Amino acid sequence: MxxxxxxxxxxxxxxxxxxxxxxxxxxxxxxxxxxxxxxxxxxxxxxxxxxxxxxxxxxxxxxxxxxxxxxxxxxxxxxxxxxxxxxxxxxxxxxxxxxxxxxxxxxxxxxxxxxxxxxxxxxxxxxxxxxxxxxxxxxxxxxxxxxxxxxxxxxxxxxxxxxxxxxxxxxxxxxxxxxxxxxxxxxxxxxxxxxxxxxxxxxxxxxxxxxxxxxxxxxxxxxxxxxxxxxxxxxxxxxxxxxxxxxxxxxxxxxxxxxxxxxxxxxxxxxxxxxxxxxxxxxxxxxxxxxxxxxxxxxxRMLGDEFREMLRCIRCGACMNHCVVYRQIGGHAYGGTYPGPMGSVLTPVLDGLAGSRDLPNACTLNGRCEEVCPVGIPLPTLLRAWRSRSWREGLEPGTLRAGLGVWAMLARRPALYRLASRIGVRALRLFGRGGWIARLPLAGGWTRYRDMPRPPGRTFMDQYRRTRAQKGGRR
Missing domain, CATH: 3.40.50.10420 (NagB/RpiA/CoA transferase-like)
Known part of the structure; x- marks a missing residue:
């Protein structure tokens, strides 16, 4: 409603x-x-x-x-x-x-x-x-x-x-x-x-x-x-x-x-x-x-779309009790009748995606909800489906679409992507103190409530090559 x-x-x-x-x-x-x-x-x-x-x-x-x-x-x-x-x-x-x-x-x-x-x-x-x-x-x-x-x-x-x-x-x-x-x-x-x-x-x-x-x-x-x-x-x-x-x-x-x-x-x-x-x-x-x-x-309406499996739900609440997001913010933060993972799937059905697109995006997709669901509802898959629909319908903010566009451009150019990664991990170290980053520009939504581990000075691929070389493997 x-x-x-x-x-x-x-x-x-x-x-x-x-x-x-x-x-x-x-x-x-x-x-x-x-x-x-x-x-x-x-x-x-x-x-x-x-x-x-x-x-x-x-x-x-x-x-x-x-x-x-x-x-x-x-x-x-x-x-x-x-x-x-x-x-x-x-x-x-x-x-x-x-x-x-x-x-x-x-x-x-x-x-x-x-x-x-x-x-x-x-x-x-x-x-x-x-x-x-x-x-x-x-x-x-x-x-x-x-x-x-x-x-x-x-x-x-x-x-x-x-x-x-x-x-x-x-x-x-x-x-x-x-x-x-x-x-x-x-x-x-x-x-x-x-x-x-x-x-x-x-x-x-x-x-x-x-x-x-x-x-x-x-x-x-x-x-x-x-x-x-x-x-x-x-x-x-x-x-x-x-x-x-x-x-x-x-x-x-x-x-x-x-x-x-x-x-x-x-x-x-x-x-x-x-x-x-x-x-x-x-x-x-x-x-x-x-x-x-x-x-x-x-x-x-759900019978004929990708959310059909949500009709299996027997309303046990197990997905909420095991959800890392629900256990931090409780039920009222979701804003709809049904909170937690099952609510993040159902609320866009009941209230419309335009006003509830934040709910599917709040999920970490760790899969615990599907693991404990007594009737095997693939909740992470359904939440990803709402994210895809939100993207197709142009509901995502322009800044997000622009940012993903930049990332896609880099991802299609491996050499440029590796260069940007090296610059990024080195820049992130400048914000770290004692192994953690407490404040980070453009990431206030994360660092406002938690610290982020300070990354090492090399990318994963750089570390992988170095470890392989130390073990005598191919670079």
């Missing part, structure tokens, strides 16, 4: 994040723990590589037959009593959900964490319609109190330290928590949310999977808030991207084995719930109505 309020540039957001030491502390605490837990979970699961291959095959099969499985899902969900709605754009999705709420005369809506809801701008749409929205996921509750957007797709409040959360709870909870330890603060949130759960007119959730052969939706949580969001209210609304479809429950569990280990390092979440239609006669509880909003918003 395009944001109506102008934002600072990516470089300005990244610079502010790099200067925030508290943010770096919060990021390191969460991503470091996530990385260690994932490694332990994978080590304890010898079949992980085979499971990855199966997961990739499942997603590729679904993508190739997306229309078939979506039609099957609609038939079976409708037969189970749910009402299925189709939304081509984020605006259509917002309008559908808002209309359901207004037709039901809803005053209070509870919501279980859903990045798709953030993608389509649902929180703002509900506010504009005069409907009170309460986020029930603990981390989402925290950022709602702070008036912020999620900074991670699994841990939305990972940019907040425990001390900052305690301040928010003291200001936002009545009575405030008696202490700052996690258990006491969780109890405080539970007290604040309990009445909202029981008084809500409508509960809105996302879906980790849509099961074609049963028409069921699957949610995966560790807190139980999704069940309290979807069960007590009269109406349950599910918003989900069309790529969440799987052929059967067995396929959903095959992907769950990958999702949970990659996201939190566990074997299975505390709550894995399948919702199949509204309450039936004889059921003890459940909603009277169930609506499922299937959202395209650029996904079918």
């Amino acid at each position: 395009s944001h109506p309020i102008p934002q600072p540039s990516f470089k300005a957001r990244a610079e502010a994040a790099l200067a925030d030491r508290t943010l770096k502390l919060a990021i390191d605490r969460t991503t470091g723990t996530a990385e260690a837990k994932r490694a332990a979970a994978v080590a304890a699961f010898p079949e992980f590589d085979a499971a990855r291959r199966r997961g990739r095959a499942i997603k590729d099969h679904v993508i190739a037959h997306l229309d078939h499985y979506l039609e099957q899902f609609e038939r079976n969900a409708t037969a189970a009593g749910a009402k299925v709605h189709w939304a081509r754009t984020d605006a259509e999705a917002r309008a559908i959900v808002t209309r359901i709420c207004l037709d039901a005369d809803a005053k209070l809506v509870t919501r279980a964490k859903s990045m798709l809801g953030e993608e389509i701008g649902l929180p703002h749409a509900l506010a504009d319609a005069g409907i009170e929205r309460v986020e029930t996921d603990l981390a989402e509750h925290i950022i709602q109190l702070a008036g912020e957007a999620p900074s991670h797709i699994i841990w939305p409040a990972m940019h907040r330290t425990r001390e900052q959360v305690a301040e928010l709870f003291r200001a936002g909870h009545q009575p405030p928590p008696a202490a700052e330890d996690p258990a006491t603060m969780v109890q405080s949130a539970r007290r604040a949310l309990r009445a909202k759960f029981l008084g809500a007119d409508i509960g809105i959730s996302g879906a980790n999977f849509l099961v074609a052969d049963t028409g069921a939706t699957c949610t995966v949580t560790n807190e139980g808030n999704a069940e309290l969001t979807t069960t007590p209210p009269r109406i349950h609304i599910v918003t989900a991207g069309i790529e969440k479809i799987v052929p059967s429950t067995a396929h959903a569990f095959a992907l769950l084995r990958l999702l949970v280990r990659s996201a939190t390092g566990g074997e299975l979440t505390q709550y894995t719930t399948f919702h199949c239609g509204p309450k039936r006669p004889g059921d003890a509880d459940g909603p009277e109505e169930m609506h499922i909003v299937l959202v395209d918003n650029g996904r079918t």
